[in-house]
Each structure stands twice: as C-alpha cells, then as structure tokens.
Amino acid sequence: MDLFIAIFTGTIIAATPLIFAALGELVVEKSGVLNLGIEGMMLVGAAVGVWVSYAGLPMPLAIMSAAAAGALASLLFGVLALTFLTNQYAAGLSLAIFGTGVSAFIGKGFGSAPLDALIPLEIPFLTEIPVIGPLFFNYDPLVYFSFIMFGLISWFLYKTKAGLVVRTIGESPESSHAIGYPVIKIRYLAVMFGGAMAGLGGAYLSLAYTPLWVENMTAGKGWISLALVVFAAWRPARVLFGAWLFGSMTIFQLQGQALGISLPSEVLSSLPYIATIVVLVIISRNWQFLALNFPTSLAKPFRPAE
Amino acid sequence: MRFQIERRVEPSSFMRFAAPVYATFSTLVVGSIMFALLGHNPADTLFAFFITPLMTINGISEWLLKASPLILIGCGLAIGFRANVWNIGAEGQLVIGAVCASGVGLFYPDPESALLLPLMVIAGMAGGMAWAAIPAFLRARMNTNEILVTLMMTYIATLLLSLLVHGPWRDPDGYNYPQTALLPDAALFELFDPMYRLNTSIFITIVAVFAMWFFTERSFFGYKMSVGGAAPLAARYAGFKQSGSIWMGLLISGGVAGIAGMAEAAGPLGQLSAQISPGYGFAAIIVAFIGRLHAVGIVLGGLLLSLLYLGGEAVQLSLGLPSALTSIFQGMLLFFLLASDFLIFYRFTPFPKPIKSGVT
Known part of the structure; x- marks a missing residue:
C-alpha cells in the first residue's frame, strides 16, 4: 500500500510542471500561435524562483516572480512572432536557446545551498484520513493550484465569450480582425499567459520538486509539454491525462528498485522521451481526430491589413 | 516625425x-550594455571577448577547430531547413556518430590498420543517419512532427552515451572518469602541427561546403527541395514528392552531424567521453539561419559562432565572467537576426501628411 501511495503521489507531483506548461501552451496555440520556447521560459522561471527565494523573500513572492519572469521571456518571442512576423518555429527556438543561457547566467552563483522548499499543506482532518489523506490531501499548494488553473482554463476557453474570441482568432485571424477584435493584442496576452504558466512550471521544479537549482534542470520537460498539447488534441482535460501518463513514466526512475526493476538508471530515465515519441506517433496517424480541435491558423504569421 | 510600417513591393x-x-552589430551593442551592467568596461571586455582569442596561432587553430563542426552541421541542417524539414536534433545525431565511430576505433581487430580512420568516418555517418532515419520515417510515413521527435532522440542519445561511458565502455584504468580508453593513433586525424589541435578533419568540412553549394544551387533534387519548402502547393502541382525531401533533409543532416561527432572523438578529444560536444548541434541551427541557408553564409556564421565559444571561454578565464555568456550571445544573435529579417519584407516610411480636404 505504501508503494502504491508513493507511485500515485509521485505521478501527480511529477505531472504538475507539465500541467502548468502544457495548459499555458494550449491557450497560446488556441489563439493560433506556436511558441516552441517553453523549455527556455521554464528554465528562466526556475532560476528566478530560486534567486528570489535565496534573497530571503517569502515563497509566494518567489513563485509570482517566476511567473512574471516567464511572461517577460515570452514577450521576446511575442515581439518576434507577432510584431516582426518572424517564422514562429525559429522565434520559439531562439527563445529556447536564449532562455537556457539566461537561466544558466542567473543561476551561476547559486551553488547548492539549501533552499526553503515548498512543503505539503496540512489540511485539518482531511490529511489525517488513512490512505485517502496521503493520496489526495498531502500536496503542496502549487499542485492544488494546477488543478484550479485547469478548471479556470477549461471554463474560460469553452464557457466564456472571451474564450470564444481566443478560439476564433486561432481559427481565422482575418475574420476576427474584420469583426473588429484586436487580434495581435489578444495573441500577445495569450503568449504572456503561456509564458507565466511555463514560469510556474519551472518554479515548481526548482522550488518544490527538486528543490534546488541545477543547470538545464527541466531536461526536456518543456518539449514534452509541447508534445502533450498535440497528444491532448488541444483539449484541456486530455492534457491532464497526458501529464499523468508522463508523470508515471518518471516514477520508474524513483521507484525502480522498489518495483524490482534492475535496469540501468539511464534506461529508466529515457522512458519519458521514448513514451513521448510513441504517443506522438499514435496520435499523429489519426489526422482527422487531430483536425477536430486543431487551431487552423496555428503558426501562420498574421498582420492586419492596413 | 512619425513613421509607419509599409510592406515592400x-x-x-x-x-x-x-x-x-545588423544582427551582429545589435548583439554587440546589447552585449556592451550587459558588460557595463556587470561592472566591466564594455570596450575592454569586447576586446577580450572577440579580439584577444584570435591574437595567437593557437587561438586561430582553436577558432577553426570549433568552426569546423559548426559549419559541417550547419550545411546539413540548411538543406533540410530549405525544404521546411526541421531537424533540431543534430546534437543527438552527433552523439550517436561519435559513439559508433568510437566503437569501431576501440574494438576494430587491427588498431594499426590504415583503414581504421575511413571506417570510423563511415561508422559516424551511418550512426548519425540511422538516428535521423527514425524521425524521417515517422514524419514521412506517420505524419509525426520531426521537431519533437528529433529533440526526444537527442535526450535518448545523451543517455545512451552516458550509459556506455559509465558502464561497459568505461576505461578500466581511467580513475572512474566517465570516458573510454584513448583511441589508437591510427584512429585519430593527423594534426597540422603537433603544437596545435587543428587537424585534417577540416578538409571534410571544406568538401561539405562545396558539396552543399552544388546540391542547393546546381542540382535538380536540391531545387525540388527548395521549391517544396518555399511553395509547397507549387511543388505538389509539379509532382515533387514531399517524402523525398523529408528523407533527404534528415539523412543528410544526420549524416554530417554524425561525422562531426566522429571528428570530435577522433580529433581534439581522442576518446569518447560523457561531454562530447558543447552544444554544437544546437549552435549549428543558429549558424544555418545566420548564413541564410547558403554555403558561403554558413561558413561566415560558423566562424562567428565559433568565436562566441572562444570568447566565452576567454572572458571566463581572464575576467571571471560566467561561460553562460556564450549561449546568451548565441540566443541574442538569433533574436536580432530574426527581427532584422522584418526589414527584408517591410520598411519604415515617414507618415504621410494629412491630405487637404477636397482632394479625393
């Protein structure tokens, strides 16, 4: 039972940074913009979170700074892709490279001094219930927050008028512009939201999951988040399931011995990457299924006619 | 005076x-501001970053040595990018090329054979190609995004390398360092001068640059690929198959990345180690873009990016600045380049004076 609880909670925790980053990217892509720079924004968020925390400021401030840093980093992509109409693949890649460099630069002097980690919340009564308590009510606040964000984003995209506008812009920026919606402005907001969410995902890694700054600590989680959005076929609920699936893959690294697996750690570490490829292949074969929710204008530069 | 943005005819x-x-200049300006903020004299620091490393023969040798893999990989990537085939995982193909070539170098029965080095080149190329063939197959047959697959394959390649040098291939006399035994002499490229590390593998890069120029500018297949990238519908109308471009773009770039990895192991490193490349595969993406996907441009881009590596190391040693500056400069360069590209298609013109009423 203890092993089951460890696997279950380990999966939820490992999935949390992916949920943040992928849900953010989902909103960006729904508005018709493809930002490949998640890896860079997550790293910047992770480094800034640790930086603020080392400066002795309280945890909520560290988390908010990480989100702000992610949003700021996303603006670099936004300016290139939305104002300068650059190829979005190239713009996103440059953000990924730049963010990696900036985060390494920020984190240069951190060393490995102990960090005030984000600790699980004690909920009166609920946390103490046997089995149910440790399974559902023994997480840090950011885990709960990721679920709140999931609810908010699903509600926003499919139940509000503003969400409908975002999705319409993703389908046809030309028509949205003709109706009078400020396409570029809304896309900027979506990109910044995605950046903030990636920053949160990064902060979760460096302040709660590890909790420590390590250069390149995301180890591809930003790219996996991108794959998750495709896997989810642009539906928020499937992002959640996908993130748990990938979260469960990382468990083999942590619990491999307890599960009686005697493979080298490198083989177990490669599982999430292999799973990403397998999942992408399976989902991409079914183009009709993907096309149902695919934002038609994704990654196509748009400039309002003068 | 106000300006407006106007699309060029x-x-x-x-x-x-x-x-x-423009991009290089802007990078230098922002770089100077950054140095000033860090409390260093910008002029002195720029001099230490970009000029000092080239003032010795050893510096020139290191410059060309590092430019060589960047140019080699950049040429391969550019062929794919022209056809809208986005191989982002050259780093992984480089690693696998190095692994395969080192495998041949370490375990070939006759370590003094003159065939050893050519066999290693072939092994490196085959390894890189095989690693790139997986995303090529998945994209051509299964419609799977090659950006994500090539990247995931890079993480897997790095783990495979780590597994080998920590495990079965680790040098038993190597004090537990994650590296293999040294490659035999016959497995190494010859040095031009025993004092410096520059070696004959640079000829492979020179040949590759000419081959790339010929392929893109003079061959029919190269032309078909460029059309496929620039105007997919026109290419389809002309009957050019997209899957051909995908296979060609990925196999060529994977093959040359594999050779670049081989040349690292059989060149400056002389063995396989956990740190086979300081991110050449990723930096080569920038090289390809800076070089406008043209052979000559890629050579210049490779020299520039190589200088960024040297400069980063130099200011780390001389001024104690973090080596992460190199990747910041790399990222900035790409940013400014992409932003400057805007000026190719658009221009700033003075805002027209309001026309007096009555003239319609």
Whole structure:
C-alpha cells in the first residue's frame, strides 16, 4: 500500500510542471500561435524562483516572480512572432536557446545551498484520513493550484465569450480582425499567459520538486509539454491525462528498485522521451481526430491589413 | 516625425545581406550594455571577448577547430531547413556518430590498420543517419512532427552515451572518469602541427561546403527541395514528392552531424567521453539561419559562432565572467537576426501628411 501511495503521489507531483506548461501552451496555440520556447521560459522561471527565494523573500513572492519572469521571456518571442512576423518555429527556438543561457547566467552563483522548499499543506482532518489523506490531501499548494488553473482554463476557453474570441482568432485571424477584435493584442496576452504558466512550471521544479537549482534542470520537460498539447488534441482535460501518463513514466526512475526493476538508471530515465515519441506517433496517424480541435491558423504569421 | 510600417513591393535583396550585419552589430551593442551592467568596461571586455582569442596561432587553430563542426552541421541542417524539414536534433545525431565511430576505433581487430580512420568516418555517418532515419520515417510515413521527435532522440542519445561511458565502455584504468580508453593513433586525424589541435578533419568540412553549394544551387533534387519548402502547393502541382525531401533533409543532416561527432572523438578529444560536444548541434541551427541557408553564409556564421565559444571561454578565464555568456550571445544573435529579417519584407516610411480636404 505504501508503494502504491508513493507511485500515485509521485505521478501527480511529477505531472504538475507539465500541467502548468502544457495548459499555458494550449491557450497560446488556441489563439493560433506556436511558441516552441517553453523549455527556455521554464528554465528562466526556475532560476528566478530560486534567486528570489535565496534573497530571503517569502515563497509566494518567489513563485509570482517566476511567473512574471516567464511572461517577460515570452514577450521576446511575442515581439518576434507577432510584431516582426518572424517564422514562429525559429522565434520559439531562439527563445529556447536564449532562455537556457539566461537561466544558466542567473543561476551561476547559486551553488547548492539549501533552499526553503515548498512543503505539503496540512489540511485539518482531511490529511489525517488513512490512505485517502496521503493520496489526495498531502500536496503542496502549487499542485492544488494546477488543478484550479485547469478548471479556470477549461471554463474560460469553452464557457466564456472571451474564450470564444481566443478560439476564433486561432481559427481565422482575418475574420476576427474584420469583426473588429484586436487580434495581435489578444495573441500577445495569450503568449504572456503561456509564458507565466511555463514560469510556474519551472518554479515548481526548482522550488518544490527538486528543490534546488541545477543547470538545464527541466531536461526536456518543456518539449514534452509541447508534445502533450498535440497528444491532448488541444483539449484541456486530455492534457491532464497526458501529464499523468508522463508523470508515471518518471516514477520508474524513483521507484525502480522498489518495483524490482534492475535496469540501468539511464534506461529508466529515457522512458519519458521514448513514451513521448510513441504517443506522438499514435496520435499523429489519426489526422482527422487531430483536425477536430486543431487551431487552423496555428503558426501562420498574421498582420492586419492596413 | 512619425513613421509607419509599409510592406515592400518586392523583398529587399540588400536587406537580405544587411540583416546578419545588423544582427551582429545589435548583439554587440546589447552585449556592451550587459558588460557595463556587470561592472566591466564594455570596450575592454569586447576586446577580450572577440579580439584577444584570435591574437595567437593557437587561438586561430582553436577558432577553426570549433568552426569546423559548426559549419559541417550547419550545411546539413540548411538543406533540410530549405525544404521546411526541421531537424533540431543534430546534437543527438552527433552523439550517436561519435559513439559508433568510437566503437569501431576501440574494438576494430587491427588498431594499426590504415583503414581504421575511413571506417570510423563511415561508422559516424551511418550512426548519425540511422538516428535521423527514425524521425524521417515517422514524419514521412506517420505524419509525426520531426521537431519533437528529433529533440526526444537527442535526450535518448545523451543517455545512451552516458550509459556506455559509465558502464561497459568505461576505461578500466581511467580513475572512474566517465570516458573510454584513448583511441589508437591510427584512429585519430593527423594534426597540422603537433603544437596545435587543428587537424585534417577540416578538409571534410571544406568538401561539405562545396558539396552543399552544388546540391542547393546546381542540382535538380536540391531545387525540388527548395521549391517544396518555399511553395509547397507549387511543388505538389509539379509532382515533387514531399517524402523525398523529408528523407533527404534528415539523412543528410544526420549524416554530417554524425561525422562531426566522429571528428570530435577522433580529433581534439581522442576518446569518447560523457561531454562530447558543447552544444554544437544546437549552435549549428543558429549558424544555418545566420548564413541564410547558403554555403558561403554558413561558413561566415560558423566562424562567428565559433568565436562566441572562444570568447566565452576567454572572458571566463581572464575576467571571471560566467561561460553562460556564450549561449546568451548565441540566443541574442538569433533574436536580432530574426527581427532584422522584418526589414527584408517591410520598411519604415515617414507618415504621410494629412491630405487637404477636397482632394479625393
């Protein structure tokens, strides 16, 4: 039972940074913009979170700074892709490279001094219930927050008028512009939201999951988040399931011995990457299924006619 | 005076060449500001970053040595990028090329054979190609995004390398360092001068540059690929198959990345170690873009990016600045280049004066 609880909670925790980053990217892509720079924004968020925390400021401030840093980093992509109409693949890649460099630069002097980690919340009564308590009510606040964000984003995209506008812009920026919606402005907001969410995902890694700054600590989680959005076929609920699936893959690294697996750690570490490829292949074969929710204008530069 | 943005009637060919110069200049300006903020004299620091490393023969040798893999990989990537085939995982193909070549170098029965080095080149190329063939197959047959697959394959390649040098291939006399035994002499490229590390593998890069120029500018297949990238519908109408471009773009770039990895192991390193490349595969993406996907441009881009590596190391040693500056400069360069590209298609013109009423 203890092993089951460890696997279950380990999966939820490992999935949390992916949920943040992928849900953010989902909103960006729904508005018709493809930002490949998640890896860079997550790293910047992770480094800034640790930086603020080392400066002795309280945890909520560290988390908010990480989100702000992610949003700021996303603006670099936004300016290139939305104002300068650059190829979005190239713009996103440059953000990924730049963010990696900036985060390494920020984190240069951190060393490995102990960090005030984000600790699980004690909920009166609920946390103490046997089995149910440790399974559902023994997480840090950011885990709960990721679920709140999931609810908010699903509600926003499919139940509000503003969400409908975002999705319409993703389908046809030309028509949205003709109706009078400020396409570029809304896309900027979506990109910044995605950046903030990636920053949160990064902060979760460096302040709660590890909790420590390590250069390149995301180890591809930003790219996996991108794959998750495709896997989810642009539906928020499937992002959640996908993130748990990938979260469960990382468990083999942590619990491999307890599960009686005697493979080298490198083989177990490669599982999430292999799973990403397998999942992408399976989902991409079914183009009709993907096309149902695919934002038609994704990654196509748009400039309002003068 | 106010300005407005206006679409050019035709893309400016002047700007196509001026943009990389603008980008380099802007990077230097922002770099100076950054140095000033860090409390260093910008002029001195820029001198230490970009000029000092080239003032010795050893510096020149290191410059060319590092430019060589960047140019080699950049040429391969550019062929794919022209056809809209996005191989982002050259780093992984480089690693696998190094692994395969080192495998041949370490375990070939006759370590003094003159065939050893050529066999290693072939092994490196085959390894890189095989690693790139997986995303090529998945994209061509299964419609799977090659960006994500090539990247995931890079993480897997790095783990495979780590597994080998920590495990079965680790040098038993190597004090537990994650590296293999040294490769035999016959497995190494010859040095031009025993004092410096520059070796004959640079000829492979030179041949590759000419081959790339010929392929893209003079061959029919190269032309078909460029059309497929620039105007997919026209290419389809002409009957050019997309899957051909995908296979060609990925196999060529994977093959040369594999050779680049091989040349690292059989060149400056002389063995396989956990740190086979300081991110050449990723930096080569920038090289390809800076070089406008053209052979000559890629050579210049490779020399520039190589200088960024040297400069980063130099200021780390001389001024104690973090080596992460190199990747910041790399990222900035790409940012400014992409932003400058805007000027190819658009221009700033003075805002027209309001026309007096009555004239319609």
